[in-house]
Amino acid sequence: MTLRREDFSLSDEQKGLRRALDELLAKHSTSEVVRAAEPTGFDPTLWRHVTEMRLVAMAVPEAAGGDGAGIVDMAIVAESLGRRAAPVPVIESVVAGRALAGIDSDAARDALAQLLSGAVGTYALGPVGPTQLVPAAAVASVVVGRQADAVVVDTSGPFRHVINMGSAPLGEWTGDAAVTIVAGDDAAAIDHAAQTEWRILAAATMVGLGQSALDQAVQYAKDRSAFGVPIGSFQAVAHPLADVATLLATARRLTHRAAWFHDNEPEAIETQATFAYLAACQAALRAGEVGIHTEGGVGFTLESDQQVYYRRARTWASLTGGRRAETARLAAGLYGPVGGRP
Amino acid sequence: MNFATIDLDADTVAFWAEVRAFFDEHVTDEVLENERMHGGGFDEGLHLAMGQRGWVAPRWAPEDGGAGLDGRKASIISRELGRSGAPTILTTTTLLPPVAIRMFANDEVKAEVLPKVADGTVRVCLGYTEPDCGSDLAAVRTRAERDGDEWLINGTKMFTTGAQFCQYCFLLARTDPELPKHKGLTVFLVPLDLPGIEIRPVETLGGERTNFVYLEDVRVADKYRLGAVNDGWNVVSAPLKQEHGMGDSDGASGNAAGSLYTRNLARFYEAAVEWAKQTADPDGGSTDARQIDRADVRADLATVALGIAMATAAPGPHGRNLAADLIIRDATVLFDLIGPTALISHGQPDAPLNGLADYVFRYAPGTAIYGGTTDIHRNMIAEQFLGLPRSTPRG
Numbered sequence: 001m002t003l004r005r006e007d008f009s010l011s012d013e014q015k016g017l018r019r020a021l022d023e024l025l026a027k028h029s030t031s032e033v034v035r036a037a038e039p040t041g042f043d044p045t046l047w048r049h050v051t052e053m054r055l056v057a058m059a060v061p062e063a064a065g066g067d068g069a070g071i072v073d074m075a076i077v078a079e080s081l082g083r084r085a086a087p088v089p090v091i092e093s094v095v096a097g098r099a100l101a102g103i104d105s106d107a108a109r110d111a112l113a114q115l116l117s118g119a120v121g122t123y124a125l126g127p128v129g130p131t132q133l134v135p136a137a138a139v140a141s142v143v144v145g146r147q148a149d150a151v152v153v154d155t156s157g158p159f160r161h162v163i164n165m166g167s168a169p170l171g172e173w174t175g176d177a178a179v180t181i182v183a184g185d186d187a188a189a190i191d192h193a194a195q196t197e198w199r200i201l202a203a204a205t206m207v208g209l210g211q212s213a214l215d216q217a218v219q220y221a222k223d224r225s226a227f228g229v230p231i232g233s234f235q236a237v238a239h240p241l242a243d244v245a246t247l248l249a250t251a252r253r254l255t256h257r258a259a260w261f262h263d264n265e266p267e268a269i270e271t272q273a274t275f276a277y278l279a280a281c282q283a284a285l286r287a288g289e290v291g292i293h294t295e296g297g298v299g300f301t302l303e304s305d306q307q308v309y310y311r312r313a314r315t316w317a318s319l320t321g322g323r324r325a326e327t328a329r330l331a332a333g334l335y336g337p338v339g340g341r342p
Numbered sequence: 343m344n345f346a347t348i349d350l351d352a353d354t355v356a357f358w359a360e361v362r363a364f365f366d367e368h369v370t371d372e373v374l375e376n377e378r379m380h381g382g383g384f385d386e387g388l389h390l391a392m393g394q395r396g397w398v399a400p401r402w403a404p405e406d407g408g409a410g411l412d413g414r415k416a417s418i419i420s421r422e423l424g425r426s427g428a429p430t431i432l433t434t435t436t437l438l439p440p441v442a443i444r445m446f447a448n449d450e451v452k453a454e455v456l457p458k459v460a461d462g463t464v465r466v467c468l469g470y471t472e473p474d475c476g477s478d479l480a481a482v483r484t485r486a487e488r489d490g491d492e493w494l495i496n497g498t499k500m501f502t503t504g505a506q507f508c509q510y511c512f513l514l515a516r517t518d519p520e521l522p523k524h525k526g527l528t529v530f531l532v533p534l535d536l537p538g539i540e541i542r543p544v545e546t547l548g549g550e551r552t553n554f555v556y557l558e559d560v561r562v563a564d565k566y567r568l569g570a571v572n573d574g575w576n577v578v579s580a581p582l583k584q585e586h587g588m589g590d591s592d593g594a595s596g597n598a599a600g601s602l603y604t605r606n607l608a609r610f611y612e613a614a615v616e617w618a619k620q621t622a623d624p625d626g627g628s629t630d631a632r633q634i635d636r637a638d639v640r641a642d643l644a645t646v647a648l649g650i651a652m653a654t655a656a657p658g659p660h661g662r663n664l665a666a667d668l669i670i671r672d673a674t675v676l677f678d679l680i681g682p683t684a685l686i687s688h689g690q691p692d693a694p695l696n697g698l699a700d701y702v703f704r705y706a707p708g709t710a711i712y713g714g715t716t717d718i719h720r721n722m723i724a725e726q727f728l729g730l731p732r733s734t735p736r737g
Contacts, residue, residue: 001350001355001358001359001362002347002348002350003347003348003350003414003417003418004345004346004347004348005344005345005346005348006345007343007344007345008343009343010343011343014343072343214728218728218729218730221730222729222730222731229731229734230730230731232724232730232731233730233731233732233733233734234733234734235717235720235721235724235733238720238721238724238728238730238733239717239720239721239724241724241728241730242663242719242720242721242723242724242727242728243663243720245660245723245727245728246656246660246663246664246723247664249656249657249660250652250655250656250660250664251652253655253656253657254651254652254655256343257345257655259343260343260344260345261345264345264346265346271647272651275648275651275652278648279648279651279652279655324641327640327641327644327645327648328637328640328641328644330644330647330648331640331641331643331644334615334643334644334647335615335619335634335640335643335644338635338637338640339630339631339635
């Protein structure tokens with residue numbers, strides 16, 4: 001018989017962090033910047049600004065030269081970046097940096113030092129293979145990831161950019177120059193933590209993308225008139241927007257709670273990160289569809305930013321293998337392995 | 343942000359054990375079976391036993407008949423009540439009118455009604471909607487006309503769930519048909535034993551019984567009027583806000599309706615997982631193969647689990663809508679998972695999950711209608727949260 005608190009409020013520090021980042025992004029991650037950064041999805045000027053703000057270093061433990069922020073704080077950062085579709089791989093670098101910080105090896109320390117002085121890093125989510133798309137590997141100097149039963153680092157990046165629908169800096173990492181930095185159970189634990197962190201921060205990013213699609217569509221529904229009234233007064237227009245608001249509010253809560261458990265009670269997190277990720281995929285994808293539809297023909301033009309949110313949401317929702325793979329992962333967490341008997 | 347386990351003091355731990363033991367004792371198989379057969383949404387014995395302990399209105403002060411409990415202990419009672427599977431509808435809704443009674447009734451009526459609500463001997467049903475109203479409450483036609491110190495009431499209320507167990511009806515009536523429709527309404531607390539009142543059952547697909555309440559030349563003393571004449575919209579709004587889960591500043595507890603629906607879905611889901619672990623998969627290629635080993639079964643179950651997590655997390659009216667939408671979607675997902683035997687009714691020897699599939703599938707559509715449809719809540723989200731213009735055509 002236990003009761004848990006249900007406090008989703010942000011601290012003053014967290015609100016301040018969000019405000020400062022939102023101000024920076026309003027200036028330096030405008031729609032023009034986001035579009036100009038395609039197809040690589042990377043803007044070096046914005047990257048300089050966010051590293052000056054210590055967005056990556058912030059999330060690295062103090063003992064390893066960072067500021068010791070947790071995944072809750074980084075989820076707030078990720079949502080703001082998502083809202084602007086910011087062309088900077090902050091969360092990828094954060095996940096790589098935190099993984100490296102937990103490993104006692106010279107190669108890991110050297111790679112972390114690069115990240116702390118502004119190099120781009122990333123974490124490979126899946127097994128290495130010829131068609132493995134690694135987020136941000138096209139712009140990352142440092143790639144961390146799992147190879148067999150080890151966690152490896154490769155500082156020979158960036159790698160070949162694979163042109164893609166989301167204009168994301170997906171790269172083809174072959175792992176040829178990878179160096180093992182930890183093996184065995186420790187490697188499994190580090191990989192598990194990195195995978196969890198990536199899912200939570202990707203979820204927060206998608207909540208941000210979806211929120212922008214919704215906000216823009218709501219504004220359009222208020223401003224645009226048809227048949228003599230604002231289109232937002234038609235329930236056929238308003239109700240899908242209300243449902244998107246519901247999905248986003250829900251995904252945000254699941255994301256924040258998963259982040260809190262990861263920071264505070266990782267042993268009790270269970271399947272929360274996957275719940276958050278899948279709920280955020282659903283919310284952001286639906287927000288993109290509804291966002292375009294609300295704006296009608298205008299929403300389908302490249303002129304509208306809805307197309308950016310729509311493509312980016314699909315990209316984030318695919319990087320782990322998509323809903324099918326994530327649902328199978330969820331099932332493994334809930335019901336154990338196939339054929340596994342208690 | 344904080345989701346940490348709350349350190350409960352010894353007193354609260356002991357209280358929790360007491361509450362659990364209380365419901366274990368009072369929510370017998372007979373209570374559950376009676377609800378399944380008759381769907382009254384209420385068990386008088388249980389309600390009176392709760393009332394004796396002040397647990398009907400646990401947060402009310404002892405001088406008002408409550409237990410004077412803090413929010414934590416009160417939430418332990420509602421958790422355990424929910425967990426027990428007991429019928430909860432009237433026990434929950436009977437606390438809504440007192441919100442308005444406290445604000446708008448005179449002292450005599452307060453003294454007559456509130457202590458008995460608290461001790462469980464008085465229940466109050468919601469006389470809101472009518473056969474021609476649906477969710478458009480401002481369209482009520484039940485007429486109240488002044489006659490000296492009394493009011494003469496004529497009309498029909500519908501979906502007055504629990505009326506057969508109630509002593510009063512919290513009734514919205516039209517007092518001035520000339521005024522714009524929201525303005526000519528007044529609320530009365532109508533004693534249900536007055537001449538001219540007839541309660542007739544309405545049976546529902548989900549097995550719950552609800553009612554018509556017919557009122558023919560019913561004479562109600564003016565003291566039972568709540569609030570000013572023609573100010574009824576204000577008077578109904580106070581408890582409605584609570585029913586819609588929007589009156590709470592704490593989002594976590596503002597989703598009472600949604601959490602009831604999700605609890606029903608979760609019961610079905612948990613039983614389906616157990617079924618999938620026990621049931622052989624004839625296509626599995628070995629005698630050990632179970633349904634839970636099939637990729638399609640795992641994906642369906644995991645999708646339902648995600649839905650339950652989402653509905654549980656969603657705040658306020660979001661949670662009300664998501665819970666309803668998901669139980670409707672997932673009742674049929676789980677039904678398909680089990681196959682044709684899911685059709686077998688409760689009580690039949692071969693019914694898998696003891697007939698839960700039948701029950702939840704029938705119950706599900708009502709969840710999008712009770713207490714204001716999901717469409718009404720979509721309007722609310724669109725207008726109040728998103729700032730969209732009021733939908734047309736609406737008065």
